[in-house]
Amino acid sequence: MFGPVIEGKLFRLRPPTREDVPSMMRWLEDTEVTRFINVTFPLSLEAQLEWMDKTGRDPNRIYWVIEHEGRPVGGTGILLIDWRHGHGSTGTVIGDKTAWGKGIAREVMQLRAHYAFTQTPLRKLKSGYVDGNEASARAQKAAGYKEVGRLHEEVFRDGEWKDEILMELMRSDWESERSA
Numbered sequence: 001m002f003g004p005v006i007e008g009k010l011f012r013l014r015p016p017t018r019e020d021v022p023s024m025m026r027w028l029e030d031t032e033v034t035r036f037i038n039v040t041f042p043l044s045l046e047a048q049l050e051w052m053d054k055t056g057r058d059p060n061r062i063y064w065v066i067e068h069e070g071r072p073v074g075g076t077g078i079l080l081i082d083w084r085h086g087h088g089s090t091g092t093v094i095g096d097k098t099a100w101g102k103g104i105a106r107e108v109m110q111l112r113a114h115y116a117f118t119q120t121p122l123r124k125l126k127s128g129y130v131d132g133n134e135a136s137a138r139a140q141k142a143a144g145y146k147e148v149g150r151l152h153e154e155v156f157r158d159g160e161w162k163d164e165i166l167m168e169l170m171r172s173d174w175e176s177e178r179s180a
């Protein structure tokens with residue numbers, strides 16, 4: 001599924017279109033962008049279109065494009081949703097590096113949590129980051145995610161085995177924080 005339009009202060013989240021595909025391909029060509037994520041190989045045009053098509057039809061995924069100053073700069077989503085148990089895994093990629101460091105990820109994670117906990121019955125969002133991805137760590141913490149564990153030497157990057165830090169945001173904590 002694609003997510004509905006959500007207006008933020010710095011961006012709008014909206015469903016992707018086929019016109020976004022060339023930008024999406026560029027994001028994954030950049031090794032600085034993919035340094036801390038699982039997708040480390042660029043996709044072909046056909047594979048990228050197929051991914052978008054599959055995502056649009058998958059009832060267990062909600063995906064948005066992040067549009068900043070009128071252009072697509074990245075994507076975010078709630079993936080691997082388990083509706084029965086009420087949780088999903090969140091992820092964000094800002095592929096246009098000129099949009100980094102402006103507070104976009106922090107606000108994206110906050111608005112995505114607001115959407116999840118006010119428009120769906122999900123009760124927990126799971127996430128994580130590779131040790132060293134400070135911007136991701138800080139943005140997740142600012143949105144209320146708490147560290148719940150660590151997978152040691154989980155990924156191989158830049159010639160080293162790195163830990164993955166596991167994070168989660170519970171609906172109950174989000175609600176208490178909101179009403180405080």
Ligand SMILES: CC(C)(COP(=O)(O)OP(=O)(O)OC[C@H]1O[C@@H](n2cnc3c(N)ncnc32)[C@H](O)[C@@H]1OP(=O)(O)O)[C@@H](O)C(=O)NCCC(=O)NCCS
Pocket residue numbers: 032033034036037074092093094095099100101102103104105106107128129130133134135136138139142
């Ligand atoms: C990680 C990523 C999502 C951060 O997005 P962003 O919009 O640049 O982040 P923000 O501007 O909202 O910054 C979030 C926090 O990180 C800090 N920060 C930003 N860039 C930083 C950097 N290079 N090093 C350390 N801290 C940084 C900000 O100051 C802010 O901290 P604060 O809330 O304490 O002020 C973005 O860089 C990205 O998409 N990277 C490639 C893919 C990726 O790693 N995705 C995350 C996978 S878990």
